[in-house]
Amino acid sequence: xxxxxxxxxxxxxxxxxxxxxxxxxxxxxxxxxxxxxxxxxxxxxxxxxxxxxxxxxxxxxxxxxxxxxxxxxxxxxxxxxxxxxxxxxxxxxxxxxxxxxxxxxxxxxxxxxxxxxxxxxxxxxxxxxxxxxxxxxxxxxxxxxxxxxxxxxxxxxxxxxxxxxxxxxxxxxxxx
Amino acid sequence: xxxxxxxxxxxxxxxxxxxxxxxxxxxxxxxxxxxxxxxxxxxxxxxxxxxxxxxxxxxxxxxxxxxxxxxxxxxxxxxxxxxxxxxxxxxxxxxxxxxxxxxxxxxxxxxxxxxxxxxxxxxxxxxxxxxxxxxxxxxxxxxxxxxxxxxxxxxxxxxxxxxxxxxxxxxxxxxxxxxxxxxxxxxxxxxxxxxxxxxxxxxxxxxxxxxxxxxxxxxxxxxxxxxxxxxxxxxxxxxxxxxxxxxxxxxxxxxxxxxxxxxxxxxxxxxxxxxxxxxxxxxxxxxxxxxxxxxxxxxxxxxxxx
Numbered sequence: 001x002x003x004x005x006x007x008x009x010x011x012x013x014x015x016x017x018x019x020x021x022x023x024x025x026x027x028x029x030x031x032x033x034x035x036x037x038x039x040x041x042x043x044x045x046x047x048x049x050x051x052x053x054x055x056x057x058x059x060x061x062x063x064x065x066x067x068x069x070x071x072x073x074x075x076x077x078x079x080x081x082x083x084x085x086x087x088x089x090x091x092x093x094x095x096x097x098x099x100x101x102x103x104x105x106x107x108x109x110x111x112x113x114x115x116x117x118x119x120x121x122x123x124x125x126x127x128x129x130x131x132x133x134x135x136x137x138x139x140x141x142x143x144x145x146x147x148x149x150x151x152x153x154x155x156x157x158x159x160x161x162x163x164x165x166x167x168x169x170x171x172x173x174x175x176x
Numbered sequence: 177x178x179x180x181x182x183x184x185x186x187x188x189x190x191x192x193x194x195x196x197x198x199x200x201x202x203x204x205x206x207x208x209x210x211x212x213x214x215x216x217x218x219x220x221x222x223x224x225x226x227x228x229x230x231x232x233x234x235x236x237x238x239x240x241x242x243x244x245x246x247x248x249x250x251x252x253x254x255x256x257x258x259x260x261x262x263x264x265x266x267x268x269x270x271x272x273x274x275x276x277x278x279x280x281x282x283x284x285x286x287x288x289x290x291x292x293x294x295x296x297x298x299x300x301x302x303x304x305x306x307x308x309x310x311x312x313x314x315x316x317x318x319x320x321x322x323x324x325x326x327x328x329x330x331x332x333x334x335x336x337x338x339x340x341x342x343x344x345x346x347x348x349x350x351x352x353x354x355x356x357x358x359x360x361x362x363x364x365x366x367x368x369x370x371x372x373x374x375x376x377x378x379x380x381x382x383x384x385x386x387x388x389x390x391x392x393x394x395x396x397x398x399x400x401x402x403x404x405x406x407x408x409x410x411x412x413x414x415x416x417x418x419x420x421x422x423x424x425x426x427x428x429x430x431x432x433x434x435x436x437x438x439x440x441x442x443x444x445x446x447x448x449x450x451x452x453x454x455x456x457x458x459x460x461x462x463x464x465x466x467x468x469x470x471x472x473x474x475x476x477x478x479x480x481x482x
Binding site for chain 1: 220263266267269270271273274275276277278280281335336339347348350351352354355356357358359361362364365366368369372424428431432435
């Protein structure tokens with residue numbers, strides 16, 4: 001996901017900057033790094049200046065400002081003097097961009113990872129009047145059938161679900 | 177484009193204020209009412225105006241789409257701590273947040289084109305300067321059925337608009353559409369499912385859902401009117417004609433209304449005066465009340481930073 005456009009600076013600096021940015025954790029789901037989440041578009045290094053481009057998960061995601069601040073602080077600690085963090089919106093982020101490693105970390109933390117979204121359908125977007133049959137596995141007990149409580153959870157990107165087997169509620173990162 | 181210079185700071189565990197401000201940065205004062213996410217660093221906001229397009233028309237169009245989202249977001253946020261169940265509090269707040277995010281990008285684009293700033297557009301315009309449709313500004317008066325009726329109509333219409341705007345020649349509008357289509361699909365499904373539950377529920381919930389639908393229906397007509405600015409922007413591929421969305425929106429509403437055992441209202445349209453409506457700055461009395469609450473803090477503390 002991260003692309004590097006290196007100018008003349010030492011390759012070490014590029015690798016260092018990239019590693020520092022990739023390791024910053026998501027402020028709302030700290031089990032994930034920004035690299036796991038797939039929100040880093042590019043890290044460019046020019047001398048001691050770094051330009052990082054990131055993309056928000058949802059249009060109104062309040063965490064984006066924290067991410068930007070954390071990236072700035074982290075790069076400053078790594079010795080980079082000038083840091084610019086840009087936000088771009090297109091192409092829109094998709095949960096398909098979450099890494100396999102990130103999906104494992106979500107499940108380990110009790111958050112059911114999103115299913116695959118795939119290509120957008122053509123033509124008008126159909127209504128979904130009945131929740132589709134569950135393909136979401138319980139992250140606590142592994143039961144294969146769980147039910148949706150609410151499509152809107154404690155953060156913009158999660159839904160609330162419940163497992164009829166172990167009776168535990170859990171969050172599900174919903175597909176977009 | 178601003179460049180942020182961040183000094184490496186020593187941690188001082190005894191200084192609570194320093195640790196509080198560590199991540200937000202001392203050198204980055206902001207309006208108390210926004211975080212500058214877009215204007216500081218929105219790489220797309222400063223994209224050139226598409227060929228043959230009057231920047232004033234484009235700015236007006238961004239305000240139309242942005243004000244719909246901003247004002248409706250504010251109305252939805254009034255439900256926080258007032259919805260019938262905690263889950264609905266959270267759902268409506270999330271919906272408001274999505275729309276606020278869309279609004280901020282669009283207002284920032286309008287601000288860039290008019291050499292203004294996003295926060296002033298949100299907090300310092302008067303009601304006649306807002307370009308949102310009447311449906312967005314209505315109060316629900318804490319009637320949940322009314323909230324559902326408004327949200328179904330608004331999100332069905334906005335989704336049809338945004339879906340067509342994916343190919344807008346303005347890169348900012350296309351980017352907002354790209355994210356917005358995914359978000360508003362969830363909003364529409366949420367409202368549609370609640371309309372089924374209430375319409376096809378008890379006699380009382382059916383009666384109240386029908387009454388809410390009847391009350392909101394007259395404001396639909398305005399959604400399909402084409403403003404002069406839109407007309408000029410359609411040829412340049414920037415805007416879509418809202419009149420073209422009517423068939424798709426009608427089909428969605430008819431399907432949900434029928435499945436919910438409700439009756440499609442047959443009411444004359446209102447909300448415009450002499451052919452002028454929200455797109456021309458002619459609003460219902462509801463908007464002034466919404467702005468009084470939304471803007472009062474910013475107006476009492478002009479230029480405040482934190």
